[in-house]
């Protein structure tokens with residue numbers, strides 16, 4: 406096949422170095438972004454690791470409590486011992502009164518545990534040296550504010566579209582992925598990026614949309630990883646991977662798909678697969694029945710003894 410572009414493997418080494426440098430840097434950037442997500446949103450429900458609850462709390466908020474309380478049970482948990490956190494929460498629940506603030510020692514706790522980070526020099530996080538700021542945080546937790554969503558939305562749309570611009574441009578020189586799939590891989594991140602931003606706003610309105618946040622984020626990551634890996638492999642490991650390695654089988658398979666005879670064979674394989682899944686699910690349901698009718702009661706009786 407004659408192509409109208411220079412395939413990745415045939416680019417000059419300086420260009421390959423440039424492409425690789427860019428890919429590696431954004432790859433590391435992506436990693437840090439994930440770590441950041443894990444430590445802020447991931448801790449929203451107080452447990453490490455990302456869950457649907459985390460996303461609901463971050464955007465919709467946890468409407469059964471105050472921001473201060475959610476944070477003290479979430480990402481700020483490590484910053485003060487149990488008793489002091491409890492005292493702060495109690496004070497917030499009792500109406501966050503200024504007199505109580507001074508008399509009950511809340512001010513001291515905040516000064517010793519929180520203001521080293523939350524002070525006037527810190528940007529982006531509330532300045533807890535001001536009582537009014539702290540008082541604001543004792544209102545109902547409604548998740549992300551419209552102001553913060555607007556800010557993060559435009560930063561993400563501008564920033565991330567640039568990242569995918571260049572990754573897509575590099576990947577567009579790939580030759581092992583068929584054109585149709587290339588178009589999908591290059592276009593998908595933009596669709597998912599929009600879906601991602603939209604899903605934040607939707608989740609702010611209704612917690613049901615937290616699933617869309619996860620779906621969009623996963624889709625974006627999947628296309629990122631796919632383009633990244635294929636580009637690097639084609640530039641530096643074309644021969645070992647695509648000529649004499651695993652990729653060769655893939656390419657042969659890809660080309661063989663085009664013949665009619667193979668189309669029929671493919672259809673048959675799909676039929677067999679469906680049959681297999683069907684059988685497996687029947688076996689699984691029988692096994693489940695046996696488990697709940699015999700094995701589980703047996704285990705229970707063992708445990709009682």
Ligand code: HEC
Pocket residue numbers: 444445472473476477480481484485515518519520521522523530531542
């Ligand atoms: C080590 C630095 C550090 C310390 C100590 C610290 N915080 Fe934070 N705090 C942060 C950072 C960074 C954020 C933003 C990321 C986040 O929300 O998890 C934050 C966010 C918050 C928020 C959410 C603000 C918002 O507008 O969403 C609250 C409330 C909060 N902290 C309260 C406290 C309290 C109360 C203490 C003291 C017990 C405390 N923090 C101690 C660094 C700190």
